[in-house]
Amino acid sequence: xxxxxxxxxxxxxxxxxxxxxxxxxxxxxxxxxxxxxxxxxxxxxxxxxxxxxxxxxxxxxxxxxxxxxxxxxxxxxxxxxxxxxxxxxxxxxxxxxxxxxxxxxxxxxxxxxxxxxxxxxxxxxxxxxxxxxxxxxxxxxxxxxxxxxxxxxxxxxxxxxxxxxxxxxxxxxxxxxxxxxxxxxxxxxxxxxxxxxxxxxxxxxxxxxxxxxxxxxxxxxxxxxxxxxxxxxxxxxxxxxxxxxxxxxxxxxxxxxxxxxxxxxxxxxxxxxxxxxxxxxxxxxxxxxxxxxxxxxxxxxxxxxxxxxxxxxxxxxxxxxxxxxxxxxxxxxxxxxxxxxxxxxxxxxxxxxxxxxxxxxxxxxxxxxxxxxxxxxxxxxxxxxxxxxxxxxxxxxxxxxxxxxxxxxxxxxxxxxxxxxxxxxxxxxxxxxxxxx
Amino acid sequence: xxxxxxxxxxxxxxxxxxxxxxxxxxxxxxxxxxxxxxxxxxxxxxxxxxxxxxxxxxxxxxxxxxxxxxxxxxxxxxxxxxxxxxxxxxxxxxxxxxxxxxxxxxxxxxxxxxxxxxxxxxxxxxxxxxxxxxxxxxxxxxxxxxxxxxxxxxxxxxxxxxxxxxxxxxxxxxxxxxxxxxxxxxxxxxxxxxxxxxxxxxxxxxxxxxxxxxxxxxxxxxxxxxxxxxxxxxxxxxxxxxxxxxxxxxxxxxxxxxxxxxxxxxxxxxxxxxxxxxxxxxxxxxxxxxxxxxxxxxxxxxxxxxxxxxxxxxxxxxxxxxxxxxxxxxxxxxxxxxxxxxxxxxxxxxxxxxxxxxxxxxxxxxxxxxxxxxxxxxxxxxxxxxxxxxxxxxxxxxxxxxxxxxxxxxxxxxxxxxxxxxxxxxxxxxxxxxxxx
Numbered sequence: 001x002x003x004x005x006x007x008x009x010x011x012x013x014x015x016x017x018x019x020x021x022x023x024x025x026x027x028x029x030x031x032x033x034x035x036x037x038x039x040x041x042x043x044x045x046x047x048x049x050x051x052x053x054x055x056x057x058x059x060x061x062x063x064x065x066x067x068x069x070x071x072x073x074x075x076x077x078x079x080x081x082x083x084x085x086x087x088x089x090x091x092x093x094x095x096x097x098x099x100x101x102x103x104x105x106x107x108x109x110x111x112x113x114x115x116x117x118x119x120x121x122x123x124x125x126x127x128x129x130x131x132x133x134x135x136x137x138x139x140x141x142x143x144x145x146x147x148x149x150x151x152x153x154x155x156x157x158x159x160x161x162x163x164x165x166x167x168x169x170x171x172x173x174x175x176x177x178x179x180x181x182x183x184x185x186x187x188x189x190x191x192x193x194x195x196x197x198x199x200x201x202x203x204x205x206x207x208x209x210x211x212x213x214x215x216x217x218x219x220x221x222x223x224x225x226x227x228x229x230x231x232x233x234x235x236x237x238x239x240x241x242x243x244x245x246x247x248x249x250x251x252x253x254x255x256x257x258x259x260x261x262x263x264x265x266x267x268x269x270x271x272x273x274x275x276x277x278x279x280x281x282x283x284x285x286x287x288x289x290x291x292x293x294x295x296x297x298x299x300x301x302x303x304x305x306x307x308x309x310x311x312x313x314x315x316x317x318x319x320x321x322x323x324x325x326x327x328x329x330x331x332x333x334x335x336x337x338x339x340x341x342x343x344x345x346x347x348x349x350x351x352x353x354x355x356x357x358x359x360x361x362x363x364x365x366x367x368x369x370x371x372x373x374x375x376x377x378x379x380x381x382x383x384x385x386x387x388x389x390x391x392x393x394x395x396x397x398x399x400x401x402x403x404x405x406x407x408x409x410x411x412x413x414x415x416x417x418x419x420x421x422x423x424x425x426x427x428x429x430x431x432x433x434x435x436x437x
Numbered sequence: 438x439x440x441x442x443x444x445x446x447x448x449x450x451x452x453x454x455x456x457x458x459x460x461x462x463x464x465x466x467x468x469x470x471x472x473x474x475x476x477x478x479x480x481x482x483x484x485x486x487x488x489x490x491x492x493x494x495x496x497x498x499x500x501x502x503x504x505x506x507x508x509x510x511x512x513x514x515x516x517x518x519x520x521x522x523x524x525x526x527x528x529x530x531x532x533x534x535x536x537x538x539x540x541x542x543x544x545x546x547x548x549x550x551x552x553x554x555x556x557x558x559x560x561x562x563x564x565x566x567x568x569x570x571x572x573x574x575x576x577x578x579x580x581x582x583x584x585x586x587x588x589x590x591x592x593x594x595x596x597x598x599x600x601x602x603x604x605x606x607x608x609x610x611x612x613x614x615x616x617x618x619x620x621x622x623x624x625x626x627x628x629x630x631x632x633x634x635x636x637x638x639x640x641x642x643x644x645x646x647x648x649x650x651x652x653x654x655x656x657x658x659x660x661x662x663x664x665x666x667x668x669x670x671x672x673x674x675x676x677x678x679x680x681x682x683x684x685x686x687x688x689x690x691x692x693x694x695x696x697x698x699x700x701x702x703x704x705x706x707x708x709x710x711x712x713x714x715x716x717x718x719x720x721x722x723x724x725x726x727x728x729x730x731x732x733x734x735x736x737x738x739x740x741x742x743x744x745x746x747x748x749x750x751x752x753x754x755x756x757x758x759x760x761x762x763x764x765x766x767x768x769x770x771x772x773x774x775x776x777x778x779x780x781x782x783x784x785x786x787x788x789x790x791x792x793x794x795x796x797x798x799x800x801x802x803x804x805x806x807x808x809x810x811x812x813x814x815x816x817x818x819x820x821x822x823x824x825x826x827x828x829x830x831x832x833x834x835x836x837x838x839x840x841x842x843x844x845x846x847x848x849x850x851x852x853x854x855x856x857x858x859x860x861x862x863x864x865x866x867x868x869x870x871x872x873x874x
Binding site: 050051054065066068069070071075100101102103104118119120121161165166167173174181182183184185186187188189190191192193194195210211212213215216217219220221222224226227228229230231232233234235236237238239240242243256333334335339362364365366386390397399400401402403404406407410431432433434436437 | 487488491502503505506507508512537538539540541555556557558598602603604610611618619620621622623624625626627628629630631632647648649650652653654656657658659661663664665666667668669670671672673674675676677679680693770771772776799801802803823827834836837838839840841843844847868869870871873874
């Protein structure tokens with residue numbers, strides 16, 4: 001398995017390059033801005049059933065064609081009245097009609113009340129509703145028309161939900177670029193929209209590189225060859241991509257060989273908007289991905305001031321069967337680096353591909369319940385978990401190989417380069433839930 | 438459309454019941470405890486591909502059969518060395534082998550270094566790695582074996598990731614009852630698990646009741662009959678159920694008629710674990726759901742101290758073709774009440790059906806950037822949004838009919854009954870993302 005002969009027999013050109021002085025690390029915000037400057041929204045708009053639009057990004061403004069509610073309606077089960085008739089407590093009215101939700105009443109005359117139920121239209125003439133708990137039904141008099149005594153005076157407008165209270169006709173209710181969630185689907189439905197115009201789903205080709213990678217299920221743990229590890233990155237990357245609404249093609253593990261890598265990239269570019277890999281992109285000479293992408297397009301290797309993370313490859317692969325290109329992102333191979341870099345760089349990329357207006361997640365200021373006496377020269381994303389005291393506990397092992405830290409944590413502290421943290425310091429917390437929802 | 442004749446011709450029995458003194462409202466926490474006391478986890482365990490297990494609840498502990506990493510490996514591209522050989526800066530070593538990831542080396546002798554790459558096994562004899570940036574390759578001497586000069590002294594263990602650093606063999610890595618997310622899938626994969634034992638998905642039958650409801654797409658806004666509204670609840674409920682990993686059967690809108698409701702419930706109970714409706718459950722006499730459920734099982738109507746929300750029906754429907762029962766939950770019909778009650782009551786129910794260990798979402802203490810001068814007698818869930826100053830802004834219209842408030846907001850303030858809020862007060866904030874992720 002040892003390939004050391006290649007080193008001793010080859011010139012030292014690669015090693016010399018490796019020993020060149022390192023360029024300063026790129027600040028993360030600059031790297032993200034540079035990445036996003038390359039990303040144009042996908043062309044075209046799809047019409048999808050509102051029922052199927054959860055997680056999609058709205059392609060056009062939704063302007064309401066109607067008022068919501070469409071009509072003044074009762075907020076309570078009770079009696080619709082004319083407030084002028086009930087200026088004082090103890091007023092007695094004749095109950096001349098009954099209006100259930102989905103039905104309409106007739107104009108209410110002076111001295112009359114309408115039995116009414118939640119959501120039912122308030123009849124013409126009525127301007128208030130009395131909740132039934134404040135109405136006493138009297139024995140029906142001789143004419144058979146029941147009467148109610150109302151225990152309180154009535155304020156005009158009480159318990160009436162006004163037409164347009166939620167949405168006024170002509171209002172932009174949902175703006176283009178909004179990522180739709182359950183509430184937005186409900187709101188669109190309340191406007192009568194059975195379908196919504198959304199951005200296309202990004203098509204992502206996912207592969208991993210590395211001779212050391214073995215797929216779970218292919219080899220049981222007791223038979224794992226020396227030096228081999230199970231491929232874990234592909235599992236969380238696929239789940240993260242699905243949560244971002246992507247169509248994912250899994251191209252498997254590409255061996256550490258240039259020809260195989262070139263072939264995989266060529267096929268992927270024709271049918272995808274983004275080619276995503278993890279591993280195989282670093283300063284080491286064992287990487288076949290970089291020259292393969294460069295042969296088919298372009299690739300830059302960025303060294304970003306972030307930890308976990310640092311190396312990120314961004315480029316593109318030209319399509320061979322049609323104009324255009326597929327974006328290429330090579331994530332670092334360490335699981336935590338790969339995970340965090342996905343959240344911080346690839347997630348915004350995918351949102352921008354869909355024309356989303358909001359690419360970032362909200363952060364929180366919370367107290368650290370730990371010490372971090374030695375700040376790193378890179379901006380760090382420390383895996384932490386909220387505790388019952390409202391503070392943040394630190395996962396003890398912050399190594400970029402330790403995926404347990406991400407499973408254990410419920411977010412990261414975004415710690416500036418060189419910054420130490422003392423117990424009680426307020427720090428910037430980014431909860432995973434905001435990235436995952 | 439008016440049915441008032443029914444009132445005038447019928448006895449006043451229902452009206453009298455309606456006028457009975459109201460029972461005190463049930464505290465929300467009591468209602469939730471009472472609900473959950475009825476919910477036994479579903480029986481049986483499914484084995485699903487790890488790739489498909491996002492959002493599922495783990496049915497058994499996952500104990501690791503291996504160490505992760507399985508072997509000591511390099512955290513850097515560089516040189517594996519014996520630290521005793523590099524006690525001082527400037528030491529020169531012979532590079533006698535080369536170890537790439539996925540390959541293994543030979544025992545390192547005194548005075549030797551191994552060119553090594555990230556993730557590759559550290560060879561026997563070596564106990565540290567020097568990053569390549571701190572190694573200068575010297576011109577190859579006469580024997581053709583290259584040499585490197587190391588610029589710093591070496592600490593034993595440096596840049597070596599120890600076997601078992603992430604996971605030790607025999608450790609419970611993921612506990613039964615854990616809801617799996619992307620990171621957990623990656624962690625399971627790193628243990629070699631291609632499949633995971635998970636709880637069955639809850640099967641949920643969803644229907645709405647109400648003569649006033651019209652499905653979007655059936656009737657355009659301009660043709661909406663008087664008193665009619667579009668069904669919006671079903672859209673967000675379906676999306677919320679899907680996010681909870683449920684299999685959803687959409688039974689449509691059941692008319693406000695008892696026979697139709699009984700028939701729908703009967704069919705639903707045989708094939709589902711939960712029957713969920715919105716609307717049709719209140720103190721009003723227009724509700725046909727309550728007697729229908731009672732005819733087939735049992736139903737209690739709870740009045741809960743929460744706003745939005747308050748009425749919640751909980752019961753069960755006996756299965757006709759097999760032993761057992763389907764749970765029944767009737768949510769209030771107002772959109773915001775329905776949405777919030779789902780999050781606070783139905784979501785924990787669904788998690789408990791799957792045996793999840795964690796039913797609640799974490800809350801945050803954040804300053805209100807608004808005044809709420811009049812606390813309600815019910816515990817309130819005010820729709821708010823985080824602002825750039827780290828505070829919470831209030832949606833101006835907190836009516837339970839205004840779904841815009843949920844779409845606009847990114848969470849709710851959990852405000853105790855009777856509590857007023859002044860600008861700057863620290864309040865309990867529950868972000869929607871934690872419920873939706």
